Amino acid sequence: QQQVKQSPQSLIVQKGGIPIINCAYENTAFDYFPWYQQFPGKGPALLIAIRPDVSEKKEGRFTISFNKSAKQFSLHIMDSQPGDSATYFCAATGGTSYGKLTFGQGTILTVHP
């Protein structure tokens, strides 16, 4: 019940495209859903996060869509750039978990020029 399932494992788009990464969770106690971006050799960097009281959150070119009834959330990257090429992780926490994050398996995004 603690799993977060992420898809796809890898994604290739052209510059300007809109990659979409999807995650699904099982634990209904989760109430905070962040996305992290990780470049090779670096730690994950917090990109954007959402709580279940809203269905969408936008920060710059990054948008999270959240579907509470389906227990799914997704990351959309508008006008993607080669510099967005990285690994993206969704995560979830909440309930009595002290904020510890349960991560998806990651998506390797490649944006071609």
Next chain:
Amino acid sequence: GAGVSQSPSNKVTEKGKDVELRCDPISGHTALYWYRQSLGQGLEFLIYFQGNSAPDKSGLPSDRFSAERTGGSVSTLTIQRTQQEDSAVYLCASSLDGNTYEQYFGPGTRLTVT
């Protein structure tokens, strides 16, 4: 301000040796987390500190793993009698407190056990 720092950045050790990994959280952050990132297992939670106490150690893989935090700041993760399966990147993250979920990660320590 300074972010989360970890040292060393890389550590190569022989099987059976003990290693210590250090984490300096963001100043003022009372919550500290250790995670492990490996190819096969992804990002896994190890232990959570609130101040100097560890209310959640549920992710520690075995009794060879231990961690402490002193002065509500620096934390050390110790792995005794290292095994090859311990090879991974060990990541530390901090947040303002255990109820503020925004966690900020350090660059990690890459541990290689030969």
